[in-house]
Each structure stands twice: as C-alpha cells, then as structure tokens.
Amino acid sequence: MNISKIQAMKSKEKIVMITAYDALMAKLFDGEVEMILVGDSLNMSFGGEKDTLSVTLDEMIYHTKAVRRGVKNSLVICDMPFGSYIDEKETLKSAVKIYKESGADAIKLEGGKEKAKVIRELTKNSIAVMGHIGLMPQFVRAEGGYKIKGKDKEDIKRLIEDAKVLEDAGVFCIVIEGVKSEAAKEITKSVKVPTIGIGSGKDTDGQVLVWSDAFGFFDEFKPKFVKRYLEGAKLIRGALKEFRNEVKSEAFPSEEYSY
Numbered sequence: 129m130n131i132s133k134i135q136a137m138k139s140k141e142k143i144v145m146i147t148a149y150d151a152l153m154a155k156l157f158d159g160e161v162e163m164i165l166v167g168d169s170l171n172m173s174f175g176g177e178k179d180t181l182s183v184t185l186d187e188m189i190y191h192t193k194a195v196r197r198g199v200k201n202s203l204v205i206c207d208m209p210f211g212s213y214i215d216e217k218e219t220l221k222s223a224v225k226i227y228k229e230s231g232a233d234a235i236k237l238e239g240g241k242e243k244a245k246v247i248r249e250l251t252k253n254s255i256a257v258m259g260h261i262g263l264m265p266q267f268v269r270a271e272g273g274y275k276i277k278g279k280d281k282e283d284i285k286r287l288i289e290d291a292k293v294l295e296d297a298g299v300f301c302i303v304i305e306g307v308k309s310e311a312a313k314e315i316t317k318s319v320k321v322p323t324i325g326i327g328s329g330k331d332t333d334g335q336v337l338v339w340s341d342a343f344g345f346f347d348e349f350k351p352k353f354v355k356r357y358l359e360g361a362k363l364i365r366g367a368l369k370e371f372r373n374e375v376k377s378e379a380f381p382s383e384e385y386s387y
C-alpha cells in the first residue's frame with residue numbers, strides 16, 4: 129500500500145484503518161486493512177494512563193518499530209506525541225527521528241490551521257503527514273474533557289477551513305474525530321484528500337477504530353461510536369480461568385504436553 133493508492137480511493141472505496149501497538153497484532157492486521165496507526169492512544173489502552181499526553185517520542189518509536197516488523201503490506205502511520213511538534217524546528221527534528229528510527233511510512237499530528245506551518249515544514253522535507261481535526265485527544269486537559277465538535281454552523285465553518293488549510297499544507301489524508309455526522313460529511317466534500325472518521329458518522333472516506341475497543345479487550349466502558357466485533361476480554365478471562373483450574377487440579381500438563 130502507498131499514499132497514492134490511499135488517495136485514489138477517495139469516493140471510490142472505503143478506506144479501513146485500525147490501531148496496533150506491537151508486532152503480534154500488526155501481523156494479524158497486515159494486508160487486511162489499508163492503514164495501521166500506531167496511535168498515541170497506546171498510552172491509555174496499552175499503558176493504562178488516563179489520557180494520551182504523557183507518552184514520549186521514544187515510546188512511540190519503540191512501538192512503531194515493533195509494528196513495522198510485523199507489517200509488509202499496509203501503510204504504517206506513527207502519531208506524533210504531545211509536545212513534539214510545537215514549532216517548525218522541533219517538529220522536523222521529531223518527525224525525522226520517527227522516520228529514521230521507526231521506519232514509519234507517515235506521521236500523524238493533531239491540529240487545525242494553527243498547525244499549517246509545521247505541516248508544511250514536514251511535507252516540504254518529504255515527510256508524509258496525516259492530519260487530525262475535530263475532537264483532538266491531546267487537547268483534553270485544555271478543553272476540560274472530550275467534546276463533540278461540529279454542533280453549530282460556526283464550528284462547521286471553522287472545521288471546513290481547518291481541513292482546507294491542512295490540505296493546502298500537503299497532508300495526504302485527514303482523520304476526523306468526534307464530529308457530528310452532517311459536519312463530517314460537509315468536511316469530506318470540501319477537500320480532495322480522503323477523510324478517515326472515528327465517531328463521525330458514515331460519510332467520511334474511511335473509518336478507524338482503536339483495536340482494543342473494536343475487539344472488546346478494553347471493556348471498562350464503551351463509547352457510543354465503538355462497535356465491538358469481538359468480546360476479547362470475556363474470551364481471555366474464560367481461557368485464563370480454564371488454565372488456572374487445570375493447573376490447580378493438576379489436569380495440566382498431561383502426558384500430551386510433557387517430554
């Protein structure tokens with residue numbers, strides 16, 4: 129998979145993206161989806177933190193390297209962590225480090241038109257950039273929670289403007305998170321690059337889900353936009369109980385599993 133193929137899919141075929149944080153999962157997902165995102169959501173679902181903000185550049189690189197080892201066909205995208213893309217110089221330094229050390233095909237960063245300069249700095253230095261607008265998890269502390277966007281005309285106008293400025297700065301694709309369906313549809317129509325929605329309705333060019341949400345491994349709560357395609361946590365708990373009981377009862381290991 130490459131960026132031109134992703135772009136050619138706009139309005140023709142829906143694009144599928146899923147997160148992965150290690151080689152084990154990445155191998156299972158490879159080739160089944162167009163893109164695999166090493167999202168900074170790993171800080172929550174993998175690291176057990178309450179938000180994404182504390183993940184470091186080196187931690188993102190470590191996980192992206194693992195995913196890269198498991199992927200031959202899908203496009204691998206690494207999220208730039210909070211604080212690593214503050215100005216042009218810092219952003220280029222962080223993204224070059226990601227490219228060189230992790231082997232990612234592209235990077236993703238959150239922000240609207242205020243990020244145009246840093247995005248342009250990356251794209252003019254041959255770094256492929258995926259934008260991310262709408263509900264941006266890295267803004268959770270500044271905004272005092274996760275807030276759905278695109279609720280009124282003014283906000284929709286602002287989001288469309290953000291998407292157009294990002295496109296102009298050279299992003300190859302834009303994630304639209306937590307945006308009202310009608311607004312996400314308008315944004316998608318207003319740009320030539322594909323949009324990938326999460327919690328933003330059906331009219332974006334593709335969809336992304338966090339793997340541990342989609343497969344039910346994270347089961348403390350379920351946001352409205354998450355569909356569980358598997359009850360992973362239930363399956364693991366059941367299997368673990370079986371293992372535990374067999375060890376306690378000395379049914380495992382039997383002759384079959386012994387040398």
Ligand code: KIV
Binds near residue numbers: 303326338
């Ligand atoms: O960090 C992440 O997993 C993301 C997706 C939710 C788009 O940014």
